Amino acid sequence: xxxxxxxxxxxxxxxxxxxxxxxxxxxxxxxxxxxxxxxxxxxxxxxxxxxxxxxxxxxxxxxxxxxxxxxxxxxxxxxxxxxxxxxxxxxxxxxxxxxxxxxxxxxxxxxxxxxxxxxxxxxxxxxxxxxxxxxxxxxxxxxxxxxxxxxxxxxxxxxxxxxxxxxxxxxxxxxxxxxxxxxxxxxxxxxxxxxxx
Numbered sequence: 001x002x003x004x005x006x007x008x009x010x011x012x013x014x015x016x017x018x019x020x021x022x023x024x025x026x027x028x029x030x031x032x033x034x035x036x037x038x039x040x041x042x043x044x045x046x047x048x049x050x051x052x053x054x055x056x057x058x059x060x061x062x063x064x065x066x067x068x069x070x071x072x073x074x075x076x077x078x079x080x081x082x083x084x085x086x087x088x089x090x091x092x093x094x095x096x097x098x099x100x101x102x103x104x105x106x107x108x109x110x111x112x113x114x115x116x117x118x119x120x121x122x123x124x125x126x127x128x129x130x131x132x133x134x135x136x137x138x139x140x141x142x143x144x145x146x147x148x149x150x151x152x153x154x155x156x157x158x159x160x161x162x163x164x165x166x167x168x169x170x171x172x173x174x175x176x177x178x179x180x181x182x183x184x185x186x187x188x189x190x191x192x193x194x195x196x197x
Contacts, residue, residue, distance in 0.1 A: 005041050005042040005070065006040065006041075006042065007040040007041065007042035007043045007044065007072075008040065008043060008044070009043075009044045009046055010043065010044060010045065010046050010047065011032050011033050011036040011043055012029075012032060012047075017032075022035055023035065030060070030064055033061065033064045033065065034064050034065075037064065037065040037066055037069050041068060041069055041070065042069070042070045042071075042072065042124060043069075043070075043071055043072070044071075044072045044073075044074060044127065045061070045071045045072070045073045045074065046074045047074075048073055048074055048075070048076055048110065048113070049074040049075065049076060049077050049129070050077070050088055051076075051088055052076055052090060052106070052109055052110055052113055053113045054113060055112055055113055055115060055116050057113070058071075058113055058114060058115075058116045058117050059116040061116075061117065061122070062116050062117055062119075062120035062122045063120075065122060067121065069122055070122060070123070070124035071117050071122055071123060071124055072124040072125045072126075072127055072157070073114055073117070073123065073124075073125075073126055073127065074127045074129060075110065075126060075127060075128045075129070075147070076088075076106060076110055078098075078102070078103065078106055079103065079106060079107060079110065079128070079147060080128050080129055080130050080131065080134075080147075081130060081131055081133070081134055081143065082131045083131075089106070090109065093105065093106070107150050111150075114126075118154075123154065124155065125154075125155040125156065125157045125181065126151050126154050126155065126156055126157065127157045127159060127183065128144070128147055128156065128157065128158050128159070129159040129161065129183075130144070130158065130159065130160050130161060130162070131161055131162075132161045132162045133162070134160070134161075134162055135162055135164055136162070136164050136165050136168045136170065136171065141174060144158065144174075144178070145178065148178045148179075148180065155181070156178065156179065156180045156181070157180060157181040157182075157183050158175060158178075158180045158181070158182060158183060159183035159185060161185070
């Protein structure tokens, strides 16, 4: 039987911070992550969805967590086709046209940012959460395959927010062919039955 790791979506969630869960002396950035890692073996780092971390930041993440701890890292919004504010891009890329060259450069920086986690043995799965606007079909599959190719050496998980994906007979074979994990979401518009890939 496989081990199941349990964690939360981030260690800086507003509700978690307001709950008093972090003890005195562990409420700064470093202390929160260190404390979190004593209670959970896994966390979904969702901040890279909003802004790319620097390799220095992820080096700190690795240093502040014990051996065996894992970060499942959410892909940046632009890499998944979400609308992306210019301020969410690195400053030198904000005026760049939204084209393949921008996606390639953003992917390169995302991979470089995750490299300290990979080298430390802390990188879990890359989570690609696709927007409701991404409907099933050949164009969407090509877009997802391109992301998978960029992430070919890393575990890859896909979360679809458009319910049509979960009702399509093509989805399971498609994800299986990609070697991708299907991420099930608890949402009223999405089916509760997960796909096993």
